[in-house]
Amino acid sequence: MERNGQMLIQRIRERRAEDFALLINRYGPVLMAFVGRIVVQQEDAEDVVQNTFVSAYEHLADYDSGRASMTTWLQRIAYHEALYHLRRRKREICLPIDVEKDIPDELPDMTTAEQLDKAIQKLPPEDQMLLQLHYFDQRPLKEIAYITGAADDSLNREVSRLSSQLHRIRQRLRIILTRMNDD
Amino acid sequence: MTNDELFRQALQRQNDRAAEMKMPDDMEQRVMERIRAKAKPRRRIFAIAISAAAASILLLLTLYYNKVDTAETPVVAQQTEQQDSPKTAGKQLAMTVQETPTETQTVQAEPSTPVKRHKKRAATVRQVEAPQTAMTESTDEQNISEIQEQMEDPFLMAEMHAQQIHARGMRLQQEIEQLVNN
Numbered sequence: 067m068e069r070n071g072q073m074l075i076q077r078i079r080e081r082r083a084e085d086f087a088l089l090i091n092r093y094g095p096v097l098m099a100f101v102g103r104i105v106v107q108q109e110d111a112e113d114v115v116q117n118t119f120v121s122a123y124e125h126l127a128d129y130d131s132g133r134a135s136m137t138t139w140l141q142r143i144a145y146h147e148a149l150y151h152l153r154r155r156k157r158e159i160c161l162p163i164d165v166e167k168d169i170p171d172e173l174p175d176m177t178t179a180e181q182l183d184k185a186i187q188k189l190p191p192e193d194q195m196l197l198q199l200h201y202f203d204q205r206p207l208k209e210i211a212y213i214t215g216a217a218d219d220s221l222n223r224e225v226s227r228l229s230s231q232l233h234r235i236r237q238r239l240r241i242i243l244t245r246m247n248d249d
Numbered sequence: 250m251t252n253d254e255l256f257r258q259a260l261q262r263q264n265d266r267a268a269e270m271k272m273p274d275d276m277e278q279r280v281m282e283r284i285r286a287k288a289k290p291r292r293r294i295f296a297i298a299i300s301a302a303a304a305s306i307l308l309l310l311t312l313y314y315n316k317v318d319t320a321e322t323p324v325v326a327q328q329t330e331q332q333d334s335p336k337t338a339g340k341q342l343a344m345t346v347q348e349t350p351t352e353t354q355t356v357q358a359e360p361s362t363p364v365k366r367h368k369k370r371a372a373t374v375r376q377v378e379a380p381q382t383a384m385t386e387s388t389d390e391q392n393i394s395e396i397q398e399q400m401e402d403p404f405l406m407a408e409m410h411a412q413q414i415h416a417r418g419m420r421l422q423q424e425i426e427q428l429v430n431n
Contacts, residue, residue, distance in 0.1 A: 086284070087277045094272040102267030111270050119280040120287070172252060179258035186259055194263070201256035202264060236252075
């Protein structure tokens with residue numbers, strides 16, 4: 067799929083805009099599932115995926131196949147589009163939880179998947195996506211850093227930031243789950 | 250169960266919900282429409298920029314040629330300044346033309362007759378374009394009187410100027426066409 071994606075991108079770069087439709091059909095479902103992890107409404111997810119493709123078309127010249135696969139590049143755009151969309155709509159208002167340094171980052175004993183799922187939904191969308199990419203997709207931190215990082219961020223700096231961010235997320239989840247158990 | 254497995258199970262639920270979202274059939278069409286719609290204003294801006302550049306070039310050329318023409322015809326300009334206004338065109342005027350440094354001649358000008366002047370237009374234009382040369386080289390009195398007559402007639406002078414402006418306009422138009430073609 068990725069090799070075909072390379073050929074497709076080459077053809078689109080040669081100003082064959084109609085080939086871009088093939089790219090939409092090929093990567094659209096993947097992006098819908100990706101965006102659907104943090105954007106709950108179907109219409110919102112559609113908007114985000116649309117914006118992603120339009121932005122991808124405009125920045126096609128910036129795509130570097132040596133840095134990332136086509137899917138990862140599109141997911142990077144989709145990730146930032148989704149966060150922008152959520153911030154604009156202001157649907158996800160998550161109050162930050164103060165975390166003390168000495169709190170352990172392990173989940174409380176006897177935590178179930180259902181409880182953890184509910185706790186994860188209380189996290190900001192950036193944190194939810196980070197957990198997805200790290201625990202579910204099991205992607206290396208460098209690849210996650212490519213997706214979540216800003217254009218001018220250094221990859222190593224972003225990896226370091228993500229590593230400490232994962233630690234803080236686990237601490238927050240521990241606090242949320244403890245509060246849920248107390249209630 | 251390890252924390253990683255627990256995370257995977259919990260996140261699986263989120264992924265199951267995300268998997269229910271299907272890409273709409275018209276997604277491709279909607280995206281392509283948006284791409285085309287975005288491309289249109291850019292083309293319009295490009296066209297406006299080209300038009301503005303062309304207009305600027307035209308303006309610069311016009312200003313440049315006006316300046317050159319003014320510099321090229323100082324004698325004509327002087328002679329036109331000396332002429333009377335159209336209100337006194339019918340009157341008989343006397344004009345002194347210096348033929349040699351020591352000799353002057355007074356010529357009695359005739360009342361203006363536009364029909365007659367038209368017949369001599371070609372010669373007039375030629376002579377007025379370089380009147381100084383014609384006056385120094387030719388000693389023929391008839392020629393001098395003809396030139397004087399033409400210079401005295403403001404209508405004829407205006408006509409000649411109009412011709413010159415027209416010729417300049419044509420020249421400008423050709424140059425602009427050449428520029429546009431290039």
